[in-house]
Amino acid sequence: MVQSRSLIDESGRRSDGRIIDELREVKINVGIIKNADGSALIEFGKNKIIAAVYGPREVHPKHMALSDRCVVRCRYHMSPFSTDTRKSPAPSRRETEISKVIREALEPALILEDYPRAAIDIFIEVLQADGGSRCAGISAASVALADAGINMRDMVSACAAGKVDDKIVIDINDTEDKEGGADMPVAYMPNLKKITLLQLDGELNPAEFNTCLDEAIRGCLKVYEIQRSSLIEKYFGKEKGLKEE
Amino acid sequence: MSLSKKSTVIVENLRKKQMRESISAGKRLDERGLDEIRPIEIELDVIKKANGSAWVKLGNTEVVAGIKVETGEPFEGLENSGALIITAEVLPIASPHVEPGPPDEETIELARVVDRGVRESEMLDLSKLVLVPGKIVYTIFVDCSIINVDGNLFDAASYAVVSALASCKLPVFEIKDDKVVETGRTQEPPITTIPVSITTVKIGDYLLSDPNTEEEACMDARLTITTNSKGSIVAMQKGLKGNFSVDEVKSIADKARIKGEEIRGKLKGLINVG
Numbered sequence: 001m002v003q004s005r006s007l008i009d010e011s012g013r014r015s016d017g018r019i020i021d022e023l024r025e026v027k028i029n030v031g032i033i034k035n036a037d038g039s040a041l042i043e044f045g046k047n048k049i050i051a052a053v054y055g056p057r058e059v060h061p062k063h064m065a066l067s068d069r070c071v072v073r074c075r076y077h078m079s080p081f082s083t084d085t086r087k088s089p090a091p092s093r094r095e096t097e098i099s100k101v102i103r104e105a106l107e108p109a110l111i112l113e114d115y116p117r118a119a120i121d122i123f124i125e126v127l128q129a130d131g132g133s134r135c136a137g138i139s140a141a142s143v144a145l146a147d148a149g150i151n152m153r154d155m156v157s158a159c160a161a162g163k164v165d166d167k168i169v170i171d172i173n174d175t176e177d178k179e180g181g182a183d184m185p186v187a188y189m190p191n192l193k194k195i196t197l198l199q200l201d202g203e204l205n206p207a208e209f210n211t212c213l214d215e216a217i218r219g220c221l222k223v224y225e226i227q228r229s230s231l232i233e234k235y236f237g238k239e240k241g242l243k244e245e
Numbered sequence: 246m247s248l249s250k251k252s253t254v255i256v257e258n259l260r261k262k263q264m265r266e267s268i269s270a271g272k273r274l275d276e277r278g279l280d281e282i283r284p285i286e287i288e289l290d291v292i293k294k295a296n297g298s299a300w301v302k303l304g305n306t307e308v309v310a311g312i313k314v315e316t317g318e319p320f321e322g323l324e325n326s327g328a329l330i331i332t333a334e335v336l337p338i339a340s341p342h343v344e345p346g347p348p349d350e351e352t353i354e355l356a357r358v359v360d361r362g363v364r365e366s367e368m369l370d371l372s373k374l375v376l377v378p379g380k381i382v383y384t385i386f387v388d389c390s391i392i393n394v395d396g397n398l399f400d401a402a403s404y405a406v407v408s409a410l411a412s413c414k415l416p417v418f419e420i421k422d423d424k425v426v427e428t429g430r431t432q433e434p435p436i437t438t439i440p441v442s443i444t445t446v447k448i449g450d451y452l453l454s455d456p457n458t459e460e461e462a463c464m465d466a467r468l469t470i471t472t473n474s475k476g477s478i479v480a481m482q483k484g485l486k487g488n489f490s491v492d493e494v495k496s497i498a499d500k501a502r503i504k505g506e507e508i509r510g511k512l513k514g515l516i517n518v519g
Contacts (some may be wrong), residue, residue, distance in 0.1 A: 022258050033393050035341060035394060077336070081311025081312065086386050
C-alpha cells in the first residue's frame, strides 16, 4: 500500500468531503425485482447493487438438499460495466470468495431449521462498484431476505472501517481502499450484538484495532437504521414509518 | 450440441385455453391488442462508471446496458474498423428459472441476435474508430444485464444497447510516442442510423407483437426483425420449432417497419439524436 498523497486534509475532510465518522449517502429501495420473492436496490455512495432472494424453494439438484435444515446459496457478481476497467462476465476468484463470506455472514441470522429440504438463493449483482461493495451487498441482501419473509433472528448490517492517513475512519471508499492503510469490513447483527463477517487487510496496532472495530460497528448501526426504515416504508408507507421512528 | 427446449415456465391448460380464446377475439390476457407493444421506459446514464448506459423497462422486462471503451487490436479481416462487442447475460436475480453459470444456448442466441441487429445496421461507423490502421482500434464493449424477465428479451436488450450507444460519450485516445494515451476529452459516437428490433410470435394462427413470459411459454414460433432509419430490414432471426407462411412473414415485416418507426421516434426523442 502506497500512500502517495494526503487523503485527509487539514480541516479533517476526506477525499469525498466526508468527515472521519460520516457514512456515504445510503438509499435502499425494497422490492424492485418483480419476479423475486424479496429484493432490494442499495445505493451506497456510488455503489449500485441489487440483491434478490428466491425461496424457500425446491433444491436442484435434489441430492444437495439437507434433511434437517435449509441450503443457502449465494452468488456475488459484478456486471462488466461496474468497474473502471471492464470486468469479464465470468466469475473471478475474488467473486467466489466474496460469495462465500457473504453467505457465511448472512446464515447466522436465518432460522434455517424452519425450512428443511429447501433452498434459499441469494443473488447479489453489483451494477456499479465504489469500494465496500461486499458490505453494501450484505446489507441489501439482508433487507431482501426480510422482504422475502424468511424467518430471521436479526438483521445483518455491514460497514467497513479502516485506517487512512493514520486516522481511523468509517465506510472506506474506493480511493481510500486502494491508497489507504487498512480496510476492515464488518457485518453485525445489531440486536443480538454479534459479528458475522470480519476481514482485514492492512496493518493496525492493538489500539487502532480496537477503535477500528468499535467504529465499524457504529457504522453498522447507522446502516441498520436505514435498512429498518426502508422496510417500514415499503410495508407501512412513508408516513407510518415516520410516526414509528 | 443443441437439445429441444425444455419448458421452464409452465402455463396451465386452462390458462392456455383462455389465452387462445382471448386472442381469437383480438384481445390478449393483459388487455393488449395483438400488435400492441408494452410501455417502454428508458433511463439514461444510470451507471456513471460506464461510458454510456441505459436502464430499459419494456413492461416488466428490465435490462441494464453499459458501455466500456478500451483500445485493442482489430478483428482479423476488419483491420480498418473499430471492434464492437455486444454481450448479454440473464442474471439469476431476473427470474426463478435462471441458473447461475455459463450462458446457455438461449442466452447466447439473445446476445448474438442483439449484436446482429446493431452490427448489420451499421449504427456505429466503425471506420471512424481506428487509431493505427491494422494495429490499434477502439474496442467498444456493450454488456447487457437482464435484471427482470417478462418476455421479449430480444427487443428490450436491443433498445437498451441502442439507447446506451446513441447516448454514450466516447473517450478520445491519441497515439503519443507509439503509445495509446487517454486525453480525458470525450467525443460523440459516430451514429449513422437507429436500428429497431421488433419481435412477433405466433400462437396457433395468430401473430402477437412483444410477447410476455406467459405468451412465450405458449408460442409456436418467433420472428425478430430489425429495421434501420430508412425502413430497410437489416437483420432477422426466426426461432422455435413452429413455422410461418410466406404471407405471414411479409405481414410481420410490414408491421416491423411501421412499429419500428414508432419506437424509433420514441428513442430519438429520449436520446436527443437526429
